[in-house]
Amino acid sequence: MQDKENIEPCEIKYAVPSYYDIYKSGGSTLKDDQRGMRLMLDYFSEYFTEEQLQANMQRYNLENMLAIVKDYFLKEYGYVATNIELNNRYQRTINSYIYNDEKNPAVVHIDELLESTMMAFLLAMFKWSKDFDNLEVYGNCYLYVLFLMNDVSILGEMQGEDANRELLEMVADDLQILQLAEDCYWTVLAFSLAHEVAHAYLANIGKKYTREHPEKEEFDADEIAYHIVLKIIMDKEARGIVLEPYTYLAPMMYMDFFDMVYYTDRILYKTFFYNDTHPALKKRKSRLFAIVDRDEYILDTREGNYLYRGFNEVYKEYKIQTVLKMEKGKLTKILRTKQREELKEMMKGEEYND
Numbered sequence: 001m002q003d004k005e006n007i008e009p010c011e012i013k014y015a016v017p018s019y020y021d022i023y024k025s026g027g028s029t030l031k032d033d034q035r036g037m038r039l040m041l042d043y044f045s046e047y048f049t050e051e052q053l054q055a056n057m058q059r060y061n062l063e064n065m066l067a068i069v070k071d072y073f074l075k076e077y078g079y080v081a082t083n084i085e086l087n088n089r090y091q092r093t094i095n096s097y098i099y100n101d102e103k104n105p106a107v108v109h110i111d112e113l114l115e116s117t118m119m120a121f122l123l124a125m126f127k128w129s130k131d132f133d134n135l136e137v138y139g140n141c142y143l144y145v146l147f148l149m150n151d152v153s154i155l156g157e158m159q160g161e162d163a164n165r166e167l168l169e170m171v172a173d174d175l176q177i178l179q180l181a182e183d184c185y186w187t188v189l190a191f192s193l194a195h196e197v198a199h200a201y202l203a204n205i206g207k208k209y210t211r212e213h214p215e216k217e218e219f220d221a222d223e224i225a226y227h228i229v230l231k232i233i234m235d236k237e238a239r240g241i242v243l244e245p246y247t248y249l250a251p252m253m254y255m256d257f258f259d260m261v262y263y264t265d266r267i268l269y270k271t272f273f274y275n276d277t278h279p280a281l282k283k284r285k286s287r288l289f290a291i292v293d294r295d296e297y298i299l300d301t302r303e304g305n306y307l308y309r310g311f312n313e314v315y316k317e318y319k320i321q322t323v324l325k326m327e328k329g330k331l332t333k334i335l336r337t338k339q340r341e342e343l344k345e346m347m348k349g350e351e352y353n354d
């Protein structure tokens with residue numbers, strides 16, 4: 001079996017039923033809503049009151065988003081997904097997965113690490129894109145994205161309060177960037193939740209995939225997930241939650257995010273993931289583009305296209321800068337090769353199935 005870990009932003013874990021408890025409650029939790037709110041209030045105090053932030057968090061959270069995704073599985077596919085639970089604890093991985101032994105309730109895992117990384121990633125990328133010509137912003141945003149890739153995503157370390165502060169200082173008072181990042185963030189999370197639930201749905205309808213074409217299941221799950229996301233967007237409001245039309249390409253950014261992580265891993269640590277049997281992120285992305293082109297999705301795409309163009313520019317810029325800096329020996333300081341090797345070694349022991 002080839003190493004599957006980190007090849008896709010999703011893994012399907014098949015395991016013996018006794019593992020259920022581990023998957024249900026494995027990991028630790030670092031989340032501190034109060035701290036998050038205090039930070040936000042410091043930097044955006046002109047715009048929000050504490051009550052507003054609290055009300056917002058009560059509406060926009062992972063549990064609610066999963067509930068909406070389940071509503072849409074029922075509506076669009078006739079699939080009753082009540083038997084799916086959420087594990088949001090910190091397991092040092094940005095990869096989400098679903099654990100489904102088909103006896104116990106299935107568990108969708110979206111790591112706290114992915115949650116906090118995704119928000120920070122979008123903030124830094126959008127700010128960078130917006131103020132591209134400002135050298136200071138450019139430099140700070142590049143370094144922050146590099147930190148998110150290396151320390152956080154590859155090495156699995158949650159951003160500390162210091163890092164959070166640094167980021168919020170960079171975007172302080174830029175309400176537009178905050179709004180863009182938050183809106184795209186929820187579309188990304190809705191997509192990844194729907195993708196995982198789609199695996200349970202595909203198992204439920206008895207869809208079988210051959211070992212020769214393991215990528216087919218990923219494509220199918222993506223297609224269903226994107227359909228669900230686009231439907232939520234088009235319906236304008238579900239359970240009080242709105243996914244903004246201009247975020248319709250956020251799932252592409254999600255693919256690009258993983259592409260940047262793997263790219264960084266290759267440049268910094270010579271880690272190679274790709275092989276013939278697994279669908280590259282590029283392929284998955286082009287499939288998503290083909291889906292959204294269908295007539296059934298009626299959306300105002302102008303703003304979304306504009307946002308994605310800007311995102312794409314910094315995505316390319318990041319790659320160019322990283323390989324250049326590595327070649328010039330400027331990244332030696334941030335390399336933690338020994339730690340990376342230990343992580344790779346640890347992952348080898350884990351069972352992953354195609």
Ligand SMILES: [Zn+2]
Nearest residue numbers: 010011218221
């Ligand atoms: Zn998947």
